[in-house]
Amino acid sequence: MTKKIVISEKDNIGAVLENGKVSEFFVHKGDVLLGDVFLSQVDNILPSIDAAFVNVGLDRMGFIHNSDIQGKGNLKEKVKPKQKLIVQVVKEPTGHKGPRVTTALSLPGRFLVLLPEEKGVNVSKKITSQKERARLKSLVSLLKPVGVGIIVRTEAEGQKESEIQEDIEILLEKWNSIVNSADNTNPPALLYRDQDLLYRVIREACTDDVDEIIVDTSFSQHRASQLLQHWNMQNKIKVTLHKGSEPLLASTGIHKELANALNTKVTLPLGGYLFIQQTEALTVVDVNSGKFTSSASQAETILKTNLQAADEIARQLKLRNIGGMIVVDFIDMSSRMDKLAVLEHFELALQQDKAKPQIGQLSDLGLVELTRHRQGQSLAEVFTKKCDKCNGSGFLVEEFKLSASNTLGEMKAKMNKIKGPFNQGNSNNNQKPNKFNKNKKAPGRPKQEPVIEVLEKVLAPILEEPIYDAPAIEKAEVQGVIKEEKSNKKPSRRAKKSMKKEEAAKERVEIKPESVENKDNKEVEKSAPKRTTPKRGRKKTEVAKNEETA
């Protein structure tokens, strides 16, 4: 196995490469730290305490005292509400107190400290040799541009001109990038963070099995060598300076892996894949089988996919720096032996992780629960923000289309009650339960469509016609419902016939000569035949009932 450490001080990202694949990222992003430079916005000016609150984009406001704001005059003359202000954290936030900030920036380098708002050169008092002090002061005065101040640190003692020059260049580049990003971003925003990434990565990731450390500045090459020497590791590990126009993270493929590590889907070599979904409370990892080619080897393929998934999940948890509760849904296996093999494999894979993930239990539903120690922010927390379209749910809610016509709405409501024809696709698939189709991710199962879509599809061709004439519905096992519709909506043929007979009888009654004589007493005449022919009368009332309910 080859193990390499890649540290890009230019991009503030470090990574450990095992056999060419990233196993761990080191990113200097996250909570507010001492020395952080923010583009803030003045929020509230409080002349009574001679201070102001500035928005630095955290849940707490930054506090700035008048004495920490450059310029002349009183507080109100120096700053105005909503004004953009570049500030640096001089005191980290504690409890519910926000960070204390200043506009007097200082950017520390290895040998020098750049004070962009100051002038002149000051040499550390710890450098006692007058000759050395004079050499450093004149050297730095010569190298630095006009309009910035520099402090020469104790570490500069005895350093070559080239080292000092490189330090000045790095610091000026940092300052330029701060000014540029301040011009191109809206407050509040973090503009710059000074942290010793190199030191942290080497301290945490450099073990005896590392072959090479690749860096992107000659300064970090020098420092890395120094650190290794200090830790007596310099003999085994090669420190390489990356050259060329391509950024180090691009040429090593780390930027691509970083993008992949922010993706929810991770593909496995056998065609299966993982879905890793992080929520605030827990992370859910879903193992999917993907496509199967031969059904005979399904059990074997599922086992292999689950074993691969176990390795990949262990890697991904570390890579994504996922902490807290994690639930893994492996593909269902019927064999107890296979289950045991996967769990054992998972346990072993997790042992490589310094954050010591602990498998809690195997739930009744076959879910594996584990916890992993939280170490700072996860990669997703560092590099992603909530989508403003869906508010982080991952779903865009479609506009609710309300039925325009009353009949359509009624039909939809009726169709909702009828379950027959829409489930045919799925019910055909309902074979005897076995270890494969029992699994909810078994292949070949048609994707279930949302009910409303199915309804619309089924309804489309028959919407013009009365619902009880649709042959598709006739075939369904819904005769009861349809019969009811018929008797309610339309009288049957037999009912029609009897109605006709009644009409005829009515007419016969009406042309009776007696009735002509008694026009004013029609009611009596009409009811008269009912009395004489009670059978017909009963039928008539039945029909009348039908008519009423129709």
Ligand SMILES: [Zn+2]
């Ligand atoms: Zn979204």
